Amino acid sequence: MSALRDLDATAAAGQPEPAHGEVIYAVRDLRKYFPVRAGFLRREAAQVQAVDDVTFDIHRGETVGLVGESGCGKTTTGRLLLRLIEPTSGSLTFEGRDITRLSFGEMKRLRPRMQIIFQDPYASLNPRLPVGDIIGEGLRNAGVRRHAERERRVADMLERVGLRKYYINRYPHEFSGGQRQRIGIARALVLNPTFIVADEPVSALDVSIQSQVLNLLKDLQEEFALTYLFISHNLQVVQHVSERVGVMYLGKLVEMAPASELYRAPKHPYTQALLSAIPLADPSRRRERIILRGTVPSAINPPSGCRFHTRCPIAQEICSVEEPRFEPKGRSDHLAACHFSDTGVAQELAEKAAIA
Amino acid sequence: MTTTPVILQPGGAPAAPAIDFETTSEIGYYSLVWRRFRARKVAVAGIIALTVLALACALGPYIMSWVADLRHQPSLGGAVDPVNAQLGPFQQGHLLGTDDIGRDLLFRNLSGGRISLTVGGLAMLLTIGIATFFGALSGFLGGIVDSATTAIINAILAIPSILLLVVFAKSFGQSIQTIVIGIGIISWPYTARIVRSVVLSAREKEFIEAARAVGTSRARILTRHLIPNALGPIVVSASLTIGQAILLESALSFLGQGIGIPTATWGSLLHDGYQALAHPNGFFFALWPGLLILITVLSFNYIGDALRDAFDPRSLER
Numbered sequence: 001m002s003a004l005r006d007l008d009a010t011a012a013a014g015q016p017e018p019a020h021g022e023v024i025y026a027v028r029d030l031r032k033y034f035p036v037r038a039g040f041l042r043r044e045a046a047q048v049q050a051v052d053d054v055t056f057d058i059h060r061g062e063t064v065g066l067v068g069e070s071g072c073g074k075t076t077t078g079r080l081l082l083r084l085i086e087p088t089s090g091s092l093t094f095e096g097r098d099i100t101r102l103s104f105g106e107m108k109r110l111r112p113r114m115q116i117i118f119q120d121p122y123a124s125l126n127p128r129l130p131v132g133d134i135i136g137e138g139l140r141n142a143g144v145r146r147h148a149e150r151e152r153r154v155a156d157m158l159e160r161v162g163l164r165k166y167y168i169n170r171y172p173h174e175f176s177g178g179q180r181q182r183i184g185i186a187r188a189l190v191l192n193p194t195f196i197v198a199d200e201p202v203s204a205l206d207v208s209i210q211s212q213v214l215n216l217l218k219d220l221q222e223e224f225a226l227t228y229l230f231i232s233h234n235l236q237v238v239q240h241v242s243e244r245v246g247v248m249y250l251g252k253l254v255e256m257a258p259a260s261e262l263y264r265a266p267k268h269p270y271t272q273a274l275l276s277a278i279p280l281a282d283p284s285r286r287r288e289r290i291i292l293r294g295t296v297p298s299a300i301n302p303p304s305g306c307r308f309h310t311r312c313p314i315a316q317e318i319c320s321v322e323e324p325r326f327e328p329k330g331r332s333d334h335l336a337a338c339h340f341s342d343t344g345v346a347q348e349l350a351e352k353a354a355i356a
Numbered sequence: 357m358t359t360t361p362v363i364l365q366p367g368g369a370p371a372a373p374a375i376d377f378e379t380t381s382e383i384g385y386y387s388l389v390w391r392r393f394r395a396r397k398v399a400v401a402g403i404i405a406l407t408v409l410a411l412a413c414a415l416g417p418y419i420m421s422w423v424a425d426l427r428h429q430p431s432l433g434g435a436v437d438p439v440n441a442q443l444g445p446f447q448q449g450h451l452l453g454t455d456d457i458g459r460d461l462l463f464r465n466l467s468g469g470r471i472s473l474t475v476g477g478l479a480m481l482l483t484i485g486i487a488t489f490f491g492a493l494s495g496f497l498g499g500i501v502d503s504a505t506t507a508i509i510n511a512i513l514a515i516p517s518i519l520l521l522v523v524f525a526k527s528f529g530q531s532i533q534t535i536v537i538g539i540g541i542i543s544w545p546y547t548a549r550i551v552r553s554v555v556l557s558a559r560e561k562e563f564i565e566a567a568r569a570v571g572t573s574r575a576r577i578l579t580r581h582l583i584p585n586a587l588g589p590i591v592v593s594a595s596l597t598i599g600q601a602i603l604l605e606s607a608l609s610f611l612g613q614g615i616g617i618p619t620a621t622w623g624s625l626l627h628d629g630y631q632a633l634a635h636p637n638g639f640f641f642a643l644w645p646g647l648l649i650l651i652t653v654l655s656f657n658y659i660g661d662a663l664r665d666a667f668d669p670r671s672l673e674r
Contacts, residue, residue, distance in 0.1 A: 084565055108571040116569045124562035128385055128584040138570030171385050184566070191570065 021060035023093075024195055024227050025081065030054045030090035032076055036300060046300045050076045052251040053090070055326065058195070063221070063228040065242030065259065067235055067274070071296065073251040074231045078197040081229065082116055083107055094195070112142050115188035117217075119200035121180035125172040131158075132168040135187045142191060157190040160223075161216060178209035182216065189220060197229045202237065214241060235278055239263055244333075247271045250307045251299055253326060257334040264354055267329045267336035269312050269346065272353035288352050306339070314345045389588075392666040399662030402655030409652065413469035420463050442637045453640050455628060465644050468620035472602050473652070475536055475621070479601035482540035483547055484594050490544070491551025492586065496559060496578050505552070509545040517542040521604060522613045530616050535608065539601045547593040554586040588667025592660050599656035606649055622649050 031052055038045035051073040058064050066074045079085040081092060083099065092100045094114060102110065118124035125134055135157060136150040144150050155165040161182040172180060181201065188196055198217065202210040218241065220226060232238050238245055239259055246256040247268065255268040266272045273290040280287065292311045297303055303310045309319035318339055326337040340346055393399060445453045452461040494505035524538040558564065559582065567577050602622070608614040609623025610630075622645040629642030 079565075082569055084568055104573075111569065111571040116566070118562045118566060120562055124566050126563040126567075126581055126585070128581075128587075137567060137572060141571040141573075173385070173388075187566065187570065 023057045024060040024095060025058040025229075026091075026093040027057070027077075027081065028055050028091045028093070030077065030080060030092070031088045032073075032080055032085060033088045048299045049251050049302055050299060051080060051087075052302075054248075054251075054253045056246055056253060056256055058227060058229060060194070060227055061221075061225060062243045063230050063241050065238035065245040066229060066231045066248060067233060067238050067245060068248035069233060069296065071299065072248040073299075074233075074248050075199055077248070078116065078199050078229060078231050082114055082197055084116070108141065112138065112191035113193050114195045114197075115191060115193040116197045116199060117181075117184055117188050117201045120204050121177050121184055122172075122204075124184050125180055127172050130169050130171055131183055134172070134183065135190050138187065138191045153190055154186070157186045160189070160220070161186045176209075177205050178212060181205060181209075181213050185213075185216065185220070189224065192224070193226070195227045195229070197231065199231045200233070201230075203232065203234065210237070217241070235274060247274065250296060250302055252307055252337065254308065254338070255336040256326075257336075261331070261334055265330075265334075266350050266353055267334065267341040267346070268308075268338050269314055269341075269349060270308050271336075272346075272349045273313075276353040290349060290353060306337070313349065314340050314343070316340065389663075389666045393662050396658075396662035396665070398658045402658040405651055406655045406659075409469065409648070410473060413466050413473060416466035417463055417470070420460070420466075442632065442635050442641070445640055452644055453637055455632070455641055461625075461641065461644055464620045464625060465622070465648060468622050468625050468645065469648060471532065471615060471619060471621040472605055472623070472649075475532060475539070475605045476598040476602040476652075478532075478536045479539035479543065479605075480594055480598045482536060483543040483597050483601070484590060486540060486544040487547035487593070488551055488583065488586075488590060491548035492555050492578060492583055494548070495552040495555030496574075496582060502552075505548070509548060512542060512545045515542075517604065518607055518611075521608055522611065525608065525613050530614060532615060535605060535615060539604050542604075543597055543600060547590070547597060550589050550593055551586050554589050555582050558582050558585045588663070592664045592667065595656050595660035595663060599653035599660075602649065602652055602656075606645075 031054075032050045033047040033052075034050055035044040036046040036048060037043065054073075054077060056064070066077065068074045076085065080087050083092070083102070087100065090100070091098060094110070099107070099110065129137075132151060132154050135154045136144075139150045139153060144153070151168065155168055158165055158167055163179060163182055163186070167175075172183070175183065181204075185201075201217065202213050205213060214237065217228070221228060228241075230238060230241055242259045244256065245259045245262045247254050247262075247270065249270045255262065255266065255271045257267075262271065263275065266275055269290075273292050276287065276290040290313060292313075294311050297307070297310055303320065305318070305320045305322055306312070306315070306324050309315040312319065316339070322339070324337045324339045326335055328334060329336045329338075329341050338346070442454060445451065452465065454460055455464065490505050494502045520542055521535070521538045524541070525534055528534045528538075564577060564581055567581055572580070605614060605621060606623030606626060609621045610627045612624075612627060614623055615621055625645035626642060626649070629638065629645065632638035632641050635641075
């Protein structure tokens with residue numbers, strides 16, 4: 001709960017550059033446990049703690065990056081924010097309104113305000129529908145009943161994302177990966193949203209296409225005053241696009257800070273290990289990698305205390321017993337969950353890892 | 357997949373063309389499927405064979421009774437000579453010969469084909485209808501609906517189908533309706549399992565999540581996204597089901613439990629021919645319906661196979 005107070009204090013104190021507006025999305029103690037069913041009666045045998053007590057704010061107009069390795073819960077977090085998955089507990093406040101328990105009908109009215117761009121441009125477009133129907137589906141749900149009106153708006157949006165108007169009658173299989181991703185972006189934007197979850201939007205694309213799509217997202221953000229939650233496992237992409245970055249490990253948010261601060265002075269040993277793994281373009285600069293022992297533990301039975309203690313290079317006794325609080329370290333907008341982030345050992349690690 | 361070459365400018369970002377792929381022609385999904393299907397010559401031959409057969413069965417008997425009384429009904433008063441009544445092919449103007457009481461076999465086989473093809477077609481429609489409904493709901497809703505449907509499917513599959521059909525025909529009358537419904541009941545589980553599995557896997561695709569994200573209702577997701585994606589397997593299954601239904605009807609008639617005398621079906625003709633095998637011309641009596649069943653079922657199977665390949669998403673994606 002103290003983390004919540006600190007966050008609110010941070011918000012009240014005003015955000016550092018670039019100045020952004022009010023909190024558009026407040027996530028508090030968000031938790032999602034998936035049941036693991038087993039046996040003849042499909043009884044709940046265990047729970048996967050996919051997302052556990054995640055708390056953060058997103059401000060209007062900013063891009064918040066969310067990084068972490070596969071299975072850390074970042075994608076689940078994105079789905080939870082859009083209520084595509086029901087949270088186990090916690091609260092979601094979007095534009096000042098608690099949406100945690102809204103009904104299907106109420107959510108339907110809200111959906112145009114919050115949209116998602118998916119990772120896989122091949123799986124995210126229905127192969128049986130022409131592009132016009134794929135992009136126009138949301139408009140139809142939002143009450144744009146006239147076909148001609150939908151077509152006009154879809155065609156406009158196709159041009160906005162760099163495609164031709166006459167693609168409207170074509171099918172997904174006729175497009176390349178980059179074009180498909182543009183279709184996915186158009187589907188989200190045609191509804192005129194304010195908040196967009198971009199779930200690894202460029203991970204499935206060729207490197208040559210990635211920058212095009214990233215630039216498109218950047219341009220659209222300015223044009224439509226969008227707020228992004230940018231989910232990715234690519235630390236460099238996240239650094240490039242985000243103003244603030246959150247790092248997740250095994251369902252927990254372990255660190256969150258302005259991008260420049262996070263990459264310059266990472267506080268959490270896990271963040272430090274991640275950053276030290278980024279290859280540098282400068283061959284004259286030698287760096288020591290922080291190699292983590294073992295693999296990620298199971299989210300069904302996560303380690304006690306700090307979930308990272310089994311692999312942490314600076315772990316002490318207390319780490320396996322007491323869970324560290326997610327609290328400000330050094331400055332009000334740099335939060336981390338670590339007992340020892342202020343000690344000398346951690347500072348040393350941070351210097352090794354810093355890339356900015 | 358081809359990618360546009362990236363021109364790196366000194367000190368700048370890659371020059372990004374607005375369109376990253378050359379224009380392609382406008383082809384719908386189903387025209388692609390048709391194009392791939394057309395390439396399979398056996399399947400096209402099957403379609404031609406079935407069309408000819410269906411037209412012959414539909415129109416043949418009319419034309420024949422109009423041109424001449426080729427039915428060669430023996431006069432009721434005269435004694436039927438059992439040896440000389442059964443003619444071989446081309447004898448006395450009977451193209452395929454006659455049966456043991458002198459009826460023209462071409463006429464009998466064509467009018468029998470009407471019944472067999474009708475039963476096959478109707479049973480297929482019923483099967484696909486039931487299977488799509490229960491299969492899609494079961495895969496989409498999961499939980500108790502899925503468990504219940506799966507239990508019913510397993511129960512039906514555990515009963516020998518011919519036995520069930522015989523009992524069903526005996527209990528409710530040996531009419532076309534009864535036999536169509538009976539075949540529908542024993543055939544739908546196979547297709548339902550296919551539809552269920554396709555819906556089950558399509559349900560987890562990102563485009564379903566995308567539809568939910570834009571506020572599409574569950575009913576519309578099922579009808580607009582899931583069932584169209586199961587259409588390929590459904591069509592394949594439909595084609596194979598007709599063949600199976602015709603075989604089932606023939607088997608039932610061969611056992612003497614099919615549609616009653618004097619209506620001919622391929623199965624009952626096969627049965628009569630089998631009884632007449634001792635006669636020198638009996639071979640042909642049994643040959644014709646067997647050949648027609650073979651051609652029909654083989655055609656439907658080849659068409660089904662070709663459809664399966666044509667619908668295969670892996671062959672459609674680049």
